[in-house]
Amino acid sequence: MERGVHLHNFSSTDSNDGDGDVGWSNTTIYVYNLINSTTGNDTNSFIQQPPLVIQILGRVYIISVPTIIILGVIGNILAFCIFASKSLRRTSCSIYLAARSFSDSGFLVSLFISWLGDALKIPIIHVTVMCQLVIFTSYFFAFLSVWLVVFITMENYIRICHPFSVAKFCNVQKARQILVVLVLLGVMLYQFALWMTHVDDFEGSPRCGNKEQLMVVATIVTYGDLIITLVIPSIIILFLMVAITVSLVRSFKRQFRLKGKKQATGGSSSPAVVANESMNGGTSNNRQNGRKGGSCMRCSSPQAKVTRLLFAVSFTFLLLSLPSHLVRLRIAMLAMANENFQTPTVEELIQVVFQILYYLSFAVNLIVYLSFGESFRSVFIDTYISRFLKKRSARRRSEISHTTYTAVKIEQQDYPPREEETSLVT
Numbered sequence: 001m002e003r004g005v006h007l008h009n010f011s012s013t014d015s016n017d018g019d020g021d022v023g024w025s026n027t028t029i030y031v032y033n034l035i036n037s038t039t040g041n042d043t044n045s046f047i048q049q050p051p052l053v054i055q056i057l058g059r060v061y062i063i064s065v066p067t068i069i070i071l072g073v074i075g076n077i078l079a080f081c082i083f084a085s086k087s088l089r090r091t092s093c094s095i096y097l098a099a100r101s102f103s104d105s106g107f108l109v110s111l112f113i114s115w116l117g118d119a120l121k122i123p124i125i126h127v128t129v130m131c132q133l134v135i136f137t138s139y140f141f142a143f144l145s146v147w148l149v150v151f152i153t154m155e156n157y158i159r160i161c162h163p164f165s166v167a168k169f170c171n172v173q174k175a176r177q178i179l180v181v182l183v184l185l186g187v188m189l190y191q192f193a194l195w196m197t198h199v200d201d202f203e204g205s206p207r208c209g210n211k212e213q214l215m216v217v218a219t220i221v222t223y224g225d226l227i228i229t230l231v232i233p234s235i236i237i238l239f240l241m242v243a244i245t246v247s248l249v250r251s252f253k254r255q256f257r258l259k260g261k262k263q264a265t266g267g268s269s270s271p272a273v274v275a276n277e278s279m280n281g282g283t284s285n286n287r288q289n290g291r292k293g294g295s296c297m298r299c300s301s302p303q304a305k306v307t308r309l310l311f312a313v314s315f316t317f318l319l320l321s322l323p324s325h326l327v328r329l330r331i332a333m334l335a336m337a338n339e340n341f342q343t344p345t346v347e348e349l350i351q352v353v354f355q356i357l358y359y360l361s362f363a364v365n366l367i368v369y370l371s372f373g374e375s376f377r378s379v380f381i382d383t384y385i386s387r388f389l390k391k392r393s394a395r396r397r398s399e400i401s402h403t404t405y406t407a408v409k410i411e412q413q414d415y416p417p418r419e420e421e422t423s424l425v426t
Contacts, residue, residue: 053349054349057349057352057353060356061119061352061356062119064356064359065111065115065119065356065359066112066115068108068356068359068360068362068363069108069109069111069112069115069359069363071363072104072105072108072359072360072362072363072364072365073105073108073109073363075363075364075365075366075367076101076102076104076105076108076362076363076365076366077101077105078366078380078384079097079098079101079365079366079369079376080098080101080102080105081383082369082376082379082380082383083095083097083098083101083376084098085379085383087375087379088375088376088379089172090172091172091306092155092170092171092172092174092175093152093155093170093175093306093309093310095172095175095176095179096148096151096152096155096175096179097152097313097365097369099144099148099179100145100148100149100152100365101365103141103144103145103148104141104145104362104363104365106137106140106141107137107138107141107142107145107362108359108362108363109137110134110137110138110141111138111359113125113130113134114134114138117208123205123206125208126199126205126206126207126208127199127206128198128199131197131198131199131208132193132194132195132197132198133194134208135193135197135208136190136191136193136194139190139193139225140186140187140190142229143186143189143190143225143228143229144182144183144186145362146229146233146321147182147229147233148182149233149237149313149314149317150233150236150237151175151178151182152310152313152314153236153237153240153241153244153310153314154236154240155169155170155310156240156244156307156310156311156314157240157243157244158170159306159307159310160244160247160248160307161243161244161247189228192217192221196210196211196214196217196218196221197209197210197211198210198211223332226328226329226332230325230328230329231329234318234322234325237314237317237318238318240314241311241314241315241318244311305373305374305375308372309368309369309372309373309376312368312371312372313365313368313372316361316364316368317361320357320358320360320361320364321357321358321361323354323357324351324354324355324357324358327350327351327354328351331351
């Protein structure tokens with residue numbers, strides 16, 4: 001049961017499905033039946049001639065999902081090792097980002113197992129214990145990832161809007177405490193998957209799904225998860241991002257006004273302006289250089305680099321996940337209004353595309369960190385690239401020296417010493 005597709009689409013129970021599974025969208029059923037017919041597993045498909053758009057979606061989905069999963073897991077493992085290294089693990093944001101890399105990898109692994117069962121009919125998920133475990137981990141890791149992004153955005157908000165509170169709230173001890181609370185809360189909220197799901201017989205084949213006698217509870221849980229992992233986090237992240245953006249715009253306007261005053265006075269500034277500039281990292285050299293003023297120092301400061309990386313993490317998450325969240329919210333509202341459709345609606349068709357983008361939000365972290373994290377990029381290059389090149393260079397030097405030594409030995413054997421040289425030696 002793939003949470004990302006039919007447990008996370010939050011549409012109503014499909015009457016054709018038969019197992020009472022909550023969240024199956026009709027689009028997903030169309031896509032999966034198409035995939036099954038493409039792979040030769042289509043036995044009871046109700047699709048006779050799927051539209052062209054469904055055929056395209058099916059092929060895109062079956063190729064893109066495993067590609068995203070494999071590349072995402074590799075990237076997240078590499079990122080986790082960097083954030084857990086001695087040089088970076090001393091900061092609170094590294095704790096959050098390392099935890100998110102681990103959590104995103106867990107979600108992608110759960111997605112891959114459920115994808116194998118639903119798309120390719122490899123019955124890994126349709127086995128007792130594995131069924132419950134995959135559903136639980138998909139809920140748990142999705143919850144953990146989204147709330148880690150919330151706290152990453154909160155930390156960035158504190159760094160930009162309340163810099164004097166950074167030492168109090170943005171430290172490693174506080175980050176570890178928050179991480180422990182999130183883990184415990186996630187286990188408490190989603191332990192229902194361990195007892196509410198089971199493997200039953202559906203048309204002669206085992207299938208992982210919700211227990212039929214607990215369908216009311218399953219519906220409540222599904223919409224509760226919608227609020228916990230979609231509505232509340234999205235509102236918080238959007239509010240904090242707007243506040244951060246407003247604060248940055250005001251800061252740039254202040255810098256622009258200060259530059260205008262300095263140029264108008266011929267480079268001499270009032271004591272208040274000089275004090276303000278020195279607090280923000282400006283120097284007398286910067287004042288003489290005009291355009292290379294205090295703002296350049298602030299842009300290259302460690303604090304500015306951290307805030308730039310955290311802002312990129314939050315913005316990328318919103319960009320890739322918000323479209324899917326909005327469509328899922330509309331599908332949920334239609335389901336609550338008991339609007340059932342036997343053919344895919346426009347929203348459901350769009351949701352399949354946005355769902356792929358949502359999966360990308362768990363897989364593109366390494367690209368974001370390398371693009372916007374200067375310290376991360378430096379440690380990454382030193383850890384993975386420079387060491388590899390050094391080992392390769394050392395191996396090459398060893399081979400060259402061995403080859404040279406062998407050539408010398410052969411040359412000595414080919415040209416034995418002459419009699420005069422031998423007598424001189426003796």
